[in-house]
Amino acid sequence: MPEGVPLLKMENIGKEFFGNRVLYDVSFSLMPGEIMGLVGENGAGKSTLMNILFGMSVIQETGGYEGKIFIDGEEKTFKDPFDALEAGIGMVHQEFSLIPGFTATENILLNRESMKYNPLVEVFGDRFKTLDRQDMQKRAEKAIDTLGVALDPDTLISEMPVGHKQFTEIAREIDRQKTRLLVLDEPTAVLAESEATVLIDALKKLAAQGIAIIFISHRLQEIIDLCDKIVVLRDGRVIQEARTENTNVRQIASWMVGRQISGEACPDEGKERTCGDVILKTEHLWVDMPGETVRDVSIEVRRGEIFGLGGLAGQGKVGIPNGIMGLYISGGKVFVRGKEIKLNDPAASLNEGMAFVSEDRRGVGLLLDEGIDWNITFTAMQIQEKFIKKLFGGLIKWRDDKAVTKCTEDFIKALEIRCTGPKQRAVELSGGNQQKVCLAKAFAVAPEILFVSEPTRGIDVGAKKLVLDTLRRVNEESGTTIIMTSSELEELRSVCDRIAIINEGRVSGILPACSPAEEFGLLMLGHVGEGLAEPVPAGNGRC
Amino acid sequence: MKEKLQSFIENAGWPRIIIGLFLLSLFIAAPFVGVRLDASLSDTLVRVGMNGVLVLAMVPMVQSGCGLNFGLPLGIIAGLLGAVTSIQIGITGGIGFLIAMAIAVPLAVVFGWMYGQLLNRVKGDEMMIATYVGFSSVALMCMAWLLLPYTSPTMIWGYGGSGLRTTISVEGFWLNALSKYLHIQIGQFFYIPVGMYLFFGLMVFLVWGFFRTKTGTAITAVGSNPEFARASGIDVDKMRTISVVLSTVLGAIGILVYEQSFGFIQLYMGPFYMAFPAVAAILLGGASVNKASMMNVLVGTFLFQGILTMTPSVINSVMQTDMSEVIRIIVSNGMILYALTRKVMVKR
Numbered sequence: 001m002p003e004g005v006p007l008l009k010m011e012n013i014g015k016e017f018f019g020n021r022v023l024y025d026v027s028f029s030l031m032p033g034e035i036m037g038l039v040g041e042n043g044a045g046k047s048t049l050m051n052i053l054f055g056m057s058v059i060q061e062t063g064g065y066e067g068k069i070f071i072d073g074e075e076k077t078f079k080d081p082f083d084a085l086e087a088g089i090g091m092v093h094q095e096f097s098l099i100p101g102f103t104a105t106e107n108i109l110l111n112r113e114s115m116k117y118n119p120l121v122e123v124f125g126d127r128f129k130t131l132d133r134q135d136m137q138k139r140a141e142k143a144i145d146t147l148g149v150a151l152d153p154d155t156l157i158s159e160m161p162v163g164h165k166q167f168t169e170i171a172r173e174i175d176r177q178k179t180r181l182l183v184l185d186e187p188t189a190v191l192a193e194s195e196a197t198v199l200i201d202a203l204k205k206l207a208a209q210g211i212a213i214i215f216i217s218h219r220l221q222e223i224i225d226l227c228d229k230i231v232v233l234r235d236g237r238v239i240q241e242a243r244t245e246n247t248n249v250r251q252i253a254s255w256m257v258g259r260q261i262s263g264e265a266c267p268d269e270g271k272e273r274t275c276g277d278v279i280l281k282t283e284h285l286w287v288d289m290p291g292e293t294v295r296d297v298s299i300e301v302r303r304g305e306i307f308g309l310g311g312l313a314g315q316g317k318v319g320i321p322n323g324i325m326g327l328y329i330s331g332g333k334v335f336v337r338g339k340e341i342k343l344n345d346p347a348a349s350l351n352e353g354m355a356f357v358s359e360d361r362r363g364v365g366l367l368l369d370e371g372i373d374w375n376i377t378f379t380a381m382q383i384q385e386k387f388i389k390k391l392f393g394g395l396i397k398w399r400d401d402k403a404v405t406k407c408t409e410d411f412i413k414a415l416e417i418r419c420t421g422p423k424q425r426a427v428e429l430s431g432g433n434q435q436k437v438c439l440a441k442a443f444a445v446a447p448e449i450l451f452v453s454e455p456t457r458g459i460d461v462g463a464k465k466l467v468l469d470t471l472r473r474v475n476e477e478s479g480t481t482i483i484m485t486s487s488e489l490e491e492l493r494s495v496c497d498r499i500a501i502i503n504e505g506r507v508s509g510i511l512p513a514c515s516p517a518e519e520f521g522l523l524m525l526g527h528v529g530e531g532l533a534e535p536v537p538a539g540n541g542r543c
Numbered sequence: 544m545k546e547k548l549q550s551f552i553e554n555a556g557w558p559r560i561i562i563g564l565f566l567l568s569l570f571i572a573a574p575f576v577g578v579r580l581d582a583s584l585s586d587t588l589v590r591v592g593m594n595g596v597l598v599l600a601m602v603p604m605v606q607s608g609c610g611l612n613f614g615l616p617l618g619i620i621a622g623l624l625g626a627v628t629s630i631q632i633g634i635t636g637g638i639g640f641l642i643a644m645a646i647a648v649p650l651a652v653v654f655g656w657m658y659g660q661l662l663n664r665v666k667g668d669e670m671m672i673a674t675y676v677g678f679s680s681v682a683l684m685c686m687a688w689l690l691l692p693y694t695s696p697t698m699i700w701g702y703g704g705s706g707l708r709t710t711i712s713v714e715g716f717w718l719n720a721l722s723k724y725l726h727i728q729i730g731q732f733f734y735i736p737v738g739m740y741l742f743f744g745l746m747v748f749l750v751w752g753f754f755r756t757k758t759g760t761a762i763t764a765v766g767s768n769p770e771f772a773r774a775s776g777i778d779v780d781k782m783r784t785i786s787v788v789l790s791t792v793l794g795a796i797g798i799l800v801y802e803q804s805f806g807f808i809q810l811y812m813g814p815f816y817m818a819f820p821a822v823a824a825i826l827l828g829g830a831s832v833n834k835a836s837m838m839n840v841l842v843g844t845f846l847f848q849g850i851l852t853m854t855p856s857v858i859n860s861v862m863q864t865d866m867s868e869v870i871r872i873i874v875s876n877g878m879i880l881y882a883l884t885r886k887v888m889v890k891r
């Protein structure tokens with residue numbers, strides 16, 4: 001264990017976003033040359049913690065933070081990222097911030113270029129200095145050499161593979177002479193395995209030169225390979241701090257997801273649930289949804305089942321319902337009641353008795369500028385010709401506004417939508433009530449199969465409960481098969497019969513909801529087969 | 544009472560109230576500067592009837608999210624082709640007018656369909672592209688008017704014996720075919736073209752009805768949120784095409800209504816700026832770039848045409864010089880400028 005004054009020490013850090021607490025009392029310290037792994041589920045507070053460290057403006061704008069940050073034992077507050085840079089903190093973000101039309105050299109040295117003097121400077125000032133290309137080349141090469149990768153400094157960013165872009169970003173941080181602490185936010189997410197290995201070696205080299213590193217990743221094996229110690233965040237708290245040599249992947253996974261409220265999962269344990277035959281089947285489904293690519297998914301869902309799709313963000317779970325409902329380009333085969341359906345055609349999917357509550361409420365889910373009545377009844381009107389009066393023997397399909405209002409009022413009552421009336425515009429409702437409108441829209445078509453994507457994202461606790469209860473009730477009363485996507489594992493476990501965990505666009509395992517949380521944790525991180533139980537085929541769950 | 548007034552102001556919007564009051568003051572001032580009130584009122588009513596359908600042609604495209612129909616000249620050209628062909632055939636009276644419509648509408652459907660295909664490729668930039676569709680179609684037709692083999696002596700250039708004239712009178716064919724139908728004449732100066740208003744009312748009713756059907760509802764949803772509509776199984780491109788076709792057809796009918804009252808068919812550069820007054824009128828009526836109602840059409844047309852009729856005559860009399868054309872241009876373009884800057888504010 002290194003001795004002396006820690007390079008970075010964060011003490012009792014807390015943060016609240018509009019009354020919503022995301023960090024509680026987080027403390028850790030970091031020695032020079034030490035590599036710390038920071039792990040946690042989506043929403044555990046990793047990004048917020050790093051934003052605080054880096055002085056991002058979003059923190060100040062939302063009321064600052066609590067606690068203290070010490071650099072070399074001295075208390076510091078960073079008002080903006082420039083302060084943090086000044087203090088020697090470099091950050092590599094998940095999204096690249098590079099200029100595509102510039103070469104690696106130009107990007108690495110952007111705004112810190114080597115300059116040459118010329119006479120015009122006397123008249124116009126320093127801004128008329130010219131670039132010293134040779135020296136820049138040397139500096140870039142030096143930075144790249146430190147990383148130990150084969151990267152041509154003259155390549156344009158736009159022509160590079162993603163791995164090299166990542167290295168360029170890191171080289172930029174290295175070139176800053178002051179950089180002593182490097183924060184890497186999921187640097188390996190876009191890298192192939194061989195590239196990730198190179199990166200890890202490079203980071204070890206940097207650490208050997210005394211640069212401290214905070215490494216955020218979902219790939220636990222990398223964390224074990226690279227880091228000296230790990231900090232596990234869960235729901236904004238430090239759950240565990242440990243030296244990597246004393247732990248293993250399983251343990252970290254269970255720290256990440258394990259919650260003490262195990263009584264909450266499997267609420268109707270013992271109660272016999274009856275599920276019918278297979279109603280929905282996918283074979284090698286792929287979906288080209290940006291950020292949520294689905295590569296190869298084959299699942300079977302039974303009639304009357306509540307089937308969960310879990311996994312970390314960006315792994316493809318959200319892409320599955322979007323693909324089946326025809327919203328993004330998809331391929332493979334999807335069977336409903338044994339009949340293959342036409343993909344890439346939303347009308348075909350809707351006609352098969354499927355409905356979808358989108359995760360993108362404002363973008364896809366709602367007609368923001370129209371009334372609640374239109375929002376709820378539109379799909380049913382267009383697909384099933386409900387709320388339509390046929391005039392002149394069906395020649396004119398007249399909208400039946402009375403029926404529309406009646407239906408809307410019924411749903412407003414049933415789902416307790418808080419509004420001034422059926423004509424209130426959707427944009428004026430709160431998130432929870434908007435979500436209820438989305439659900440009502442799906443219920444209005446009386447679907448056999450209902451896809452619900454992230455139904456509780458961004459809504460308050462009360463509305464959350466009501467939404468989940470409504471789903472359960474519809475499942476019980478109408479026998480609707482529900483396929484629910486959620487980033488919150490506990491939520492899935494409390495509602496679903498079986499849960500499929502999606503990792504890197506593939507099913508990494510299907511487990512009954514009562515399986516221990518750490519099993520799910522392992523699957524989420526892509527450790528297939530390392531779990532205690534074998535994946536459960538359809539029908540072997542509680543059904 | 545106060546609350547009622549407040550809610551009225553809120554519903555109508557300040558711009559309409561201010562311009563309405565200005566228009567009212569012009570009407571009040573008119574007799575004092577020697578402008579006949581009954582004649583001005585009658586003029587205004589005639590112009591509203593003439594332009595109403597052209598303004599109505601904005602509605603379908605606005606509702607489907609294609610923006611304001613700056614490509615209105617395309618529909619107008621279909622109408623012009625119908626008009627000159629009808630004169631070539633030589634049948635007079637109401638039948639001649641119906642023949643003109645019967646020729647113009649199918650042409651407008653074809654033009655509108657092509658125009659719709661183009662607009663589906665440039666989603667997000669519809670209004671800019673539409674403006675140039677209008678401009679370039681006018682330019683193309685400038686050549687066509689010269690070359691098309693029309694032979695009716697009332698229409699072709701006298702000296703060359705071929706090619707259509709820039710201005711063709713419809714007198715003796717179907718001048719006032721609608722306007723004089725059931726018209727009310729009070730005194731020497733005041734008359735209401737009842738037939739034209741009946742026709743305009745029919746068009747308004749048809750468009751209003753269309754937006755209460757299943758397809759009309761789908762088009763409105765496409766305009767409000769295309770992603771929502773797509774997720775509900777709507778063919779977004781098809782709905783947009785329908786709306787563009789509808790707008791173009793209304794443009795063709797609109798210009799025929801205009802001509803039968805105006806008395807002349809204006810070819811060549813005639814349709815070039817026709818879209819702008821219609822755009823200005825509907826925006827003045829309170830429509831936004833993606834929402835328009837029948838009320839917007841009626842109020843907007845009345846206010847815009849009212850101002851356009853009254854300002855030159857009143858101001859002319861005050862200043863004792865003839866600068867009606869200058870004032871007309873200033874007022875009309877100023878109105879568009881106002882309307883377009885207002886549009887930007889709505890967008891934000």
